[in-house]
Amino acid sequence: MRFDFITAAKFFFGAGSLKELGGLVAPFGKRALVVTGSNPDRAAVVTDLLKAQNIEVVVFPTKGEPSVQTARDGVRAAADSGSEMVIGFGGGSALDTAKAIAALMTNPGDPLDYLEVIGRGQPIKNASAPFIAIPTTAGTGSEVTSNAVLASPEHQVKVSLRSPLMLARIALVDSLLTHSSPLDVTAQSGLDALTQVIEPFTSNKANPLTDAICKEAIQRAANSLQRAYEKPDDAAAREDMAFVSLSGGLALANAKLGAVHGFAGPFGGMFDAPHGGICARLLPFVMDMNVRALRQRQPEADYLRRYEQVARLLTGDERATAEDGVKWVYRLTQTLNIPGLATYGMTDADLPALIEKSAVASSMQGNPIKLTADEMRDILTAAA
Numbered sequence: 001m002r003f004d005f006i007t008a009a010k011f012f013f014g015a016g017s018l019k020e021l022g023g024l025v026a027p028f029g030k031r032a033l034v035v036t037g038s039n040p041d042r043a044a045v046v047t048d049l050l051k052a053q054n055i056e057v058v059v060f061p062t063k064g065e066p067s068v069q070t071a072r073d074g075v076r077a078a079a080d081s082g083s084e085m086v087i088g089f090g091g092g093s094a095l096d097t098a099k100a101i102a103a104l105m106t107n108p109g110d111p112l113d114y115l116e117v118i119g120r121g122q123p124i125k126n127a128s129a130p131f132i133a134i135p136t137t138a139g140t141g142s143e144v145t146s147n148a149v150l151a152s153p154e155h156q157v158k159v160s161l162r163s164p165l166m167l168a169r170i171a172l173v174d175s176l177l178t179h180s181s182p183l184d185v186t187a188q189s190g191l192d193a194l195t196q197v198i199e200p201f202t203s204n205k206a207n208p209l210t211d212a213i214c215k216e217a218i219q220r221a222a223n224s225l226q227r228a229y230e231k232p233d234d235a236a237a238r239e240d241m242a243f244v245s246l247s248g249g250l251a252l253a254n255a256k257l258g259a260v261h262g263f264a265g266p267f268g269g270m271f272d273a274p275h276g277g278i279c280a281r282l283l284p285f286v287m288d289m290n291v292r293a294l295r296q297r298q299p300e301a302d303y304l305r306r307y308e309q310v311a312r313l314l315t316g317d318e319r320a321t322a323e324d325g326v327k328w329v330y331r332l333t334q335t336l337n338i339p340g341l342a343t344y345g346m347t348d349a350d351l352p353a354l355i356e357k358s359a360v361a362s363s364m365q366g367n368p369i370k371l372t373a374d375e376m377r378d379i380l381t382a383a384a
Helices: 017-028 040-051 068-081 092-106 183-202 208-230 235-252 259-270 275-297 302-315 322-335 348-359 373-383
Strands: 011-013 031-036 056-061 085-090 131-135 147-152 157-162 170-173
Touching: 011 017, 011 235, 017 040, 017 085, 017 131, 017 170, 031 040, 031 068, 031 092, 040 056, 040 085, 056 068, 068 092, 068 147, 085 092, 092 131, 092 147, 092 157, 092 275, 147 259, 157 259, 170 235, 183 208, 183 235, 183 259, 183 275, 183 302, 183 322, 208 235, 208 302, 208 322, 259 275, 259 348, 259 373, 275 302, 275 322, 275 373, 302 322, 348 373
Parallel strands: 011 170, 031 056, 031 085, 085 131, 131 170
Antiparallel strands: 147 157
């Protein structure tokens, strides 16, 4: 047995933990770039805590999914303001943007010098500027991952800037910040979080440590995601989902993902669609195809037993089959009103390019079984 495990230098979890921010970041300097979502006013609580420590603040708002150009603009803003640290406050997009900016502040050149697939893929050699991650949604787990996903509109794809040197110095996971999430964000990001504990558990790079993390998180998601959606102020449900999101980040950074995320990167590059919404819609259809393909081509594979474990954790039924798990997830997506992929503009004419790009995506390589082009097409057609 051999595996590696990496994560943020230190993370703090718990309702109200945000109040510790000022003292924690004071050693990193006196100027901070605070990266937010489209509404920078939400970050007032962060800027107030920083100013109380006499830290100068420049706010860098982002809109939508981060792009290569967003990262360039952020690096320029950091340089112009003399920022010594970068704080990401928001959903996965804000955190990934902040993570990329921090890395590029200390590694000269253009993002394309370091990006996978479409770039030159040069290694990040220098530790990032201090990066502090504060998620306000329960979804991506970006606060403890070592990559930042950036869209390249000219290539119509989303790819990663990736290095262990990009990990956050501090991650603060305060579930109180997620209470104000809109219902669609709660649903889509929550199912993304669930995806990110199912896929590493069933991936071809699973290990005993990520297995333990995933099993606990799957059960918490089963108990709490629908509750968080139906009762947004349910503090216990919100805390559970923040834990699931954190667990997903820990798991995916140390195992692999699978076909859901293999599709999600190229889809997000081709269409204006939220990452969580893509993953939420694809999850039951990918699970279904993986189980069917495994039964047909690898019936003795351990992955089928793992899908059975997922089903039993989700349903609470020790007799549940892998197919029961698929049905449970599909029903949940219906309850949470997850829209089909056609909502974002996907048509049959887009499928060949989407399949071609997805087949070579890094996440697709972690899938428990290699899917054929026809199987990939069937997934996308069913999820439309």
